[in-house]
Amino acid sequence: MxxxxxxxxxxxxxxxxxxxxxxxxxxxxxxxMWVADMDIETPNVVVEALKNKADQKIFGYTMENERYIGSLVNWVEKRHGYKLSGNKIAHSPTVITSLNLLIKTLTNEGDKVMIQSPTYPQFVKQIKNNNRKIVINELVEKEDRYEIDFIDFEEKAKDSVVFILCNPHNPTGRVWEREELSKIAEICVKYGVKIISDEIHSDLILDGKHISIASLGGGVENLVYTCFSTTKTFNLAGIQSSFVVFPVIKEKEEFVEELSLIGVHEPNSFCMDMVISAYNDGxxxxxxxxxxxxxxxxxxxxxxxxxxxxxxxxxxxxxxxxxxxxxxxxxxxxxxxxxxxxxxxxxxxxxxxxxxxxxxxxxxxxxxxxxxxxxxxxxxxxx
Ligand SMILES: Cc1ncc(COP(=O)(O)O)c(C=O)c1O
Known part of the structure; x- marks a missing residue:
């Protein structure tokens, strides 16, 4: 215990x-009681993996190994019942890095990007940072939870290029249900709106089941860019690691190239051992x-x-x-x-x-x- x-x-x-x-x-x-990390020690299995890495005493440039991406693929299948294709997954240091680059590559200046309020502040920051227009679909407060106003959502989807979904949702704690996700998917497919699905909190489900919107099929899988990470789940944000799952391999390769243009290549020395131990043994x-x-x-x-x-x-x-x-x-x-x-x-x-x-x-x-x-x-x- x-x-x-x-x-x-x-x-x-x-x-x-x-x-x-x-x-x-x-x-x-x-x-x-503000920043979203935990005042809780990370699992011992991860601490041991990091100590073992430190014992190697050499921390030069790294090269991504297959076990790194493989640990995410196994984890998502085991925890969420969704089979990812390893060759469509890219490493990215943080989800915020991915948000920034995805907005940049999927849209042009002045394009509309839809988010839902209350919203995780970095969604706003990264849209503004890229000179894109923010469109807000306000969540509606019901007796016991927040829900989506789909009439407004559809109206705003008509001329939005990208929708950023937060699933589960920070800060309201909603776990979006299959019906809600299917409706989002249907509307986005209808109007060709691409979806950046931030699923960083997907392992922290207290009540309900996490469903990745890309897993729904019906065409939405061609529009979704999903961000996963160990860092919220296992309290590892300071070491930094995350993944983006792309609809097609070519877009993944372009993303990796974009990352390299800003000097980000390959995970840091501790990142891979950290993630592999967390997903495999945590x-x-x-x-x-x-x-x-x-x-x-x-x-x-x-x-x-x-x-x-x-x-x-x-x-x-x-x-x-x-x-x-x-x-x-x-x-x-x-x-x-x-x-x-x-x-x-x-x-x-x-x-x-x-x-x-x-x-x-x-x-x-x-x-x-x-x-x-x-x-x-x-x-x-x-x-
Ligand atoms: C919804 C959401 N996305 C992204 C992040 C940040 O992720 P990262 O540290 O990988 O940039 C947070 C952190 O609180 C978050 O709540």
Whole structure:
């Protein structure tokens, strides 16, 4: 059994979440529950693989081996029942790198790229960075979850070149169901809209089943560029590794060439051993992690419902992020942030970053003692 509740210390970890408190929030002494990484140690099997790599003591240029891509193919088949073709998969250091390059190569300046709000902030940043136009299909809040307004989606798909799908969805925690994905696929096929499917959170399913939109068939497989990664699942974002699955081999080769033009070639020395060990030997750890996250979510949602009526929260179906609705407080984001930071000593990501004001995102991937402290601070401010 892994002890996910043991005390952790990131004081020498050079972590953005902890070391970045002063620069992002103006204060050192805050409980950081913002950046989407985990205050949880990576599995021992990965630590051992990294130590073994370090023992080689030589870290020159690398060359991609077959086991690297193969570990993703096996993993996705085992976990999600979807068979990928290894020769259509490219390595990319990060999903954000892939988003940037895919937007650049799939669209022209001024083209429309559709996203759904609330949205992961980098979608906006990378579209703007490439001088493309952002089109927003707002998700609709229903009693117990967010849903897609398909009338609006279809209207906006008509002149969009690319749609960026976040599956599962950050920050709302929705796991898109087969019916919803099929409808998206049908509309995108009808209007020839290409889909960048960011599936970085696909291993963190708490309730439901992950379905890759490219697996649906019916023509959509020719339009989808899927991003996968070990880094959210196993808490490895600082080492960097990700994959893009292309519809055709030629496009993969063009992407690899684009990467090389910006000086990115071959995975870093630790990346391949890290990914292979995580995918080949990390499944048992992941199952235990998912139970820990479910328990933390259960605890947090129950605590908020009983103690902080000012806050509305729904259980996410995936991810370790709670999407807190603070609109009852009737304060703007700046004021909300000030109260959280000054009054509670708590660092959360404010809704404005996701294009949804009056919300905050709280990361509960931490030991229970830290979660309890975070909730106490939340109660102190809004209870
Ligand atoms: C939806 C989504 N995509 C991409 C990323 C970042 O991935 P990477 O670190 O590989 O760029 C995140 C990180 O929070 C995310 O939530």
């Amino acid at each position: 892994v002890d996910f509740n043991k005390k952790i210390d990131r004081s020498k970890n050079d972590s953005r979440k902890w070391a970045g408190r002063k620069s992002y929030f103006g204060k050192e002494n805050l409980l950081p 499944e048992e750890w992941l199952e235990e992690l998912l139970n820990h996250l479910r328990e933390n979510i259960e605890f947090a949602v129950d605590y908020i419902e009983k103690n902080i009526p000012q806050i509305r929260v729904k259980k996410p179906e995936a991810t370790y992020l709670l999407w807190l609705d603070l609109r009852k407080c009737k304060l703007d984001d700046e004021k909300l942030k000030e109260r959280l930071v000054e009054g509670g000593g708590l660092a959360l990501t404010m809704g404005g970053a996701f294009m949804s004001h009056g919300f905050a995102r709280m990361n509960i991937a931490c030991p229970r003692y830290m979660l309890e402290e975070g909730l106490k601070r939340l109660k102190k401010v809004f209870g």
